[in-house]
Amino acid sequence: MPSNKSTAKQRKLRHRLQVSQLTKRFRKVLSDVELFKKGKLETTPVKDFLGELEEEIKTPKRRLTLEELITKDYGERGTPERERIEAILEKDLAAQKRKEIRKTRNQTNNQPVIRKLQKFSI
Known part of the structure; x- marks a missing residue:
């Protein structure tokens, strides 16, 4: 049975990974916003990003x-x-x-x- 200390470390690591993934996605959204401002994208990247996040929150992870x-x-x-x-x-x-x-x-x-x-x- 894992100790509480190792479980806490695992939770922190998972949290860091989730934050880094969100950071990468957010940076992509920012670059897409720049493309949107220049007229190279048709849809708003922020709405797409928020829609993806909403879907991820709604769907339970196995x-x-x-x-x-x-x-x-x-x-x-x-x-x-x-x-x-x-x-x-x-x-x-x-x-x-x-x-x-x-x-x-x-x-x-x-x-x-x-x-x-x-x-x-x-």
């Missing part, structure tokens, strides 16, 4: 699943990049599990997590 996000960033399953990332994640999960086991057993990092079986001779 949230992506974790699998879709991973596929979007690292490719489909079976690709070398995806396999590399999954191997790293598996190692990290194993390390986290060992850490939890050590914590429950009150062990240090130097002590082995898996207790060695003693062989008994019959």
Whole structure:
């Protein structure tokens, strides 16, 4: 489960991305306004921009699943990049599990997590 700190960072990053996208679009509108003043555009760019924003606000956005996000960033399953990332994640999960086991057993990092079986001779 992500911590509140990482979730807050993600929200800030999403907000920055949204603001930068709006800034880029607004700059385009400003350049279109200049073209409109010169008579090179037929429609008012501000009305078009506001209409687009209104449509975006009205339409609900579909949230992506974790699998879709991973596929979007690292490719489909079976690709070398995806396999590399999954191997790293598996190692990290194993390390986290060992850490939890050590914590429950009150062990240090130097002590082995898996207790060695003693062989008994019959």
